[in-house]
Amino acid sequence: TDSYSLLILPGDGIGPEVMAEVRKVIDWFQANRGMRFDVSEGLVGGCAYDAHGTPLSDETMAQAQAVDAVLLGAVGGPKYDNLDFSVKPERGLLRLRKEMDLFANLRPAQCFDALADFSSLKREVVAGLDILIVRELTSGVYFGEPRGIFTEGNERVGINTQRYTESEIARVARAAFELARKRQGRLCSMEKANVMESGILWREVVQKVHDEEYPDVELSHMYADNGAMQLVRNPRQFDVIVTDNLFGDILSDAAAMLTGSLGMLPSASLGAPAANGRPKALYEPVHGSAPDIAGQGKANPIACILSFAMALRYSFGEGQAADDLEAAVEKVLAEGARTADLMGPEGGTPISTSAMGDRIVAAL
Amino acid sequence: TDSYSLLILPGDGIGPEVMAEVRKVIDWFQANRGMRFDVSEGLVGGCAYDAHGTPLSDETMAQAQAVDAVLLGAVGGPKYDNLDFSVKPERGLLRLRKEMDLFANLRPAQCFDALADFSSLKREVVAGLDILIVRELTSGVYFGEPRGIFTEGNERVGINTQRYTESEIARVARAAFELARKRQGRLCSMEKANVMESGILWREVVQKVHDEEYPDVELSHMYADNGAMQLVRNPRQFDVIVTDNLFGDILSDAAAMLTGSLGMLPSASLGAPAANGRPKALYEPVHGSAPDIAGQGKANPIACILSFAMALRYSFGEGQAADDLEAAVEKVLAEGARTADLMGPEGGTPISTSAMGDRIVAAL
Numbered sequence A, B: 001t002d003s004y005s006l007l008i009l010p011g012d013g014i015g016p017e018v019m020a021e022v023r024k025v026i027d028w029f030q031a032n033r034g035m036r037f038d039v040s041e042g043l044v045g046g047c048a049y050d051a052h053g054t055p056l057s058d059e060t061m062a063q064a065q066a067v068d069a070v071l072l073g074a075v076g077g078p079k080y081d082n083l084d085f086s087v088k089p090e091r092g093l094l095r096l097r098k099e100m101d102l103f104a105n106l107r108p109a110q111c112f113d114a115l116a117d118f119s120s121l122k123r124e125v126v127a128g129l130d131i132l133i134v135r136e137l138t139s140g141v142y143f144g145e146p147r148g149i150f151t152e153g154n155e156r157v158g159i160n161t162q163r164y165t166e167s168e169i170a171r172v173a174r175a176a177f178e179l180a181r182k183r184q185g186r187l188c189s190m191e192k193a194n195v196m197e198s199g200i201l202w203r204e205v206v207q208k209v210h211d212e213e214y215p216d217v218e219l220s221h222m223y224a225d226n227g228a229m230q231l232v233r234n235p236r237q238f239d240v241i242v243t244d245n246l247f248g249d250i251l252s253d254a255a256a257m258l259t260g261s262l263g264m265l266p267s268a269s270l271g272a273p274a275a276n277g278r279p280k281a282l283y284e285p286v287h288g289s290a291p292d293i294a295g296q297g298k299a300n301p302i303a304c305i306l307s308f309a310m311a312l313r314y315s316f317g318e319g320q321a322a323d324d325l326e327a328a329v330e331k332v333l334a335e336g337a338r339t340a341d342l343m344g345p346e347g348g349t350p351i352s353t354s355a356m357g358d359r360i361v362a363a364l
Ligand SMILES: CC(C)[C@H](C(=O)O)[C@@H](O)C(=O)O
Pocket: A090, A093, A094, A249, B194, B195, B225
C-alpha cells in the first residue's frame, strides 16, 4: 500500500507529552490496519528557538512543504515572553500557515455527551452541540501590510492592516460551502460589514459564491458581535460558520470553551491540493502549550489524538480509520476514563496522559 | 439649582418606545427632586435618513456638542439594510462618537439576581456577576485610514486599518484605571500582542500608565482570544477590562449575553471634560433597535432607564439619584414585574413597556 508521510512537530509545554500518545495510535494503525506512515520529527516554537535561534528553521519549513501532513503539538511558554516579536514561538506557527498557504482552518466545536456537565453553560444549551467554524488563516490583519510601530510627530503609532482580496474570500468560502454540504447544509458568514469595508467585500463575495456555485446551501450573514452573542445564547442554531482570521481566532476560542471540552478539540488547517492531490495540511489541538502542567503527565492527549483522526480523514482519505479512532475516544470517555482536566466537582481519580493514550489504543 | 441640558435621540425601532419611559423618569426627578432638565429631541439613524437624507444632520451634531449629555435609543432596521455605507443608520452613531471624541465606552455586564436563571450559563457561574468593560471608541479599525474597496490587478481588495497612537491608548487606559480604583482595583487589558504590532504598543503603553500613575491597581494582560474563553469559563474572575474598539465590540457583546440580562444593560460613552467640567457624554442601551418587536409595547425599557441612571452619575454628579433609580429597578424586578423578554419557560403574564416604566416611577 501507499505510504503516508507525516511530519511531527511536538513543540513546547505539553506538546511532546500529548504527541507521545499519538505515536502509540500511529503504531497501532501500522500494526493492525496495514497502513504505512513515514514519520519524521522536527522542532517548532520555543524549543526551535533554543536550538537554532529561530522558531522554525528553513529545513523544517522545507520538510513541512514536502510531507502529506504536519501534526503540531503546541507552541509558547513564559520563558519566551520577552523575546523579540520576530522570533517568538508563535512566529513559527504563523510561518507554517502562511508559507504552506493553509487558508482554511477547520475548528469543530463539539460537546461530548459524557462531558456536557463540564461546560459553564447549561446542559440543555450545549448537549449535542456540533458546529464547525471555518476560519480564514493566511490573510487579514495577521499578515496585512503596512504593519509595525512607527513614529509620527512626537509619539509612536501601532499599525496593522486588515486586507482581503476577492479570491482570498472566495476560496475559503468554497471550502466552507463544501463542508456545509456534507453536514446540515447551513452556512453563516460573520463580519462587521456595518463598520468595515473589508467586511462589505467579504459579504458580497460569499453571497456571490453562494448564488453561483452553492445555491443548495442555506446561507445567512451575521455581524460578528451579534455572532459572539448568539454563540453564547444558543450555539446549536449554527451548522457551519465562516469568518476571517481575527474574528475566527476570537469566536472559535469562545465556541471551543462553550463545549466544556477544550482538552478534547482538534483542528485542521488545509491549503490547496498538492501535486499528489492531497491538500497541504497541518493538524493541531485547539488548546495551548499549558506550561503550568507540562511534564507532569497531567495533560489530556485526546485533542491531539483527534487531530490525528482529522489527518486520517482529510489528508489520507482513511475515513473509516478516522471514524474508528473517534469511536474509541468516545468509548473510553463513556467508560469513565478521565484525565485531570476532566475531573468534575464530584472528584474521582484522574488517569495520566499516557494511561489515557493506552486506553484509547486498547479500545481500538 | 443648576439645570442639566440633555439631548434625546430616540432613533429607530424600539428606540422611541423605551425613550418614552425615560421621559417619565425625568419628569419624576423634576417634580420630586428639584432637578431641572433642559431636554431637546432630535433624529438619528434611519429616521434621520428618512427625514433629511443623512443619518445625522449637522444641526443635530451641533446640538450634541452643546449639551451636557446625549441619550440615544437605538439605530437601524431592515428597511435601511441596502443603503449605501456612507448613509447607513450606524454612521450617525459613529459620527457622534467620533466628533464628540467619546473615547471611553463603559459597558457594565451585570447579572441581576432576579434574572440569573435567564442566562444560558449556569447560575453558579454568573450569579452576582458585575464586571465593567471599557472599550476604546474613537480609533482603531473603526476609523483608521486607508480604508475602502480598491482594485488591484484584476480583482478588488477590501482594506481597513487598525491604528492606535500612544496618547489614544494612554487616555482610555487612564479612564479604566480610574474606574478600577473605585471598584475592586483590578484591571485586565486585552489585545493580540502575539500577532499584532498595534497590540504590542497597546500593552506597553497600558503597562507604562500603570507603573507611573496607578501602581496601586492590579494590572494583568491577556490575549483577546483567551479573554473570550475566560469570559465564558469564569467571567467573575474579572473586575474591569480595557480593550480596543473592535475587540471591545465583540467581547462586550459576549459579556452582555452571559448575564442573561441583555434588555437590562446600559452603556456610557465619555470624552474629555468640556468647558463646564462635565465630560462630553452619550448614553445608550446595549441592545439594538429590535425591529421585529417595534411598536408593539413589548420592549424592555430598563436598559434605557439605566442608561439615564449612568447619565445622572457621570454627567450630572447626581450619584444619589442614580443609586435610587437603580434601586427602584431592582425593586420592581424583585417584585416580579417582567416585560416579554424576561419571561422564563415557566410562563406568566408579561407587562408592557409602558407598564414597566410606570412601575419603576412608582417604586421611586
Ligand atoms: C498562537 C496564536 C498565534 C494563534 C493565533 O492567534 O492564530 C492561536 O491563538 C490560534 O488560534 O491558533
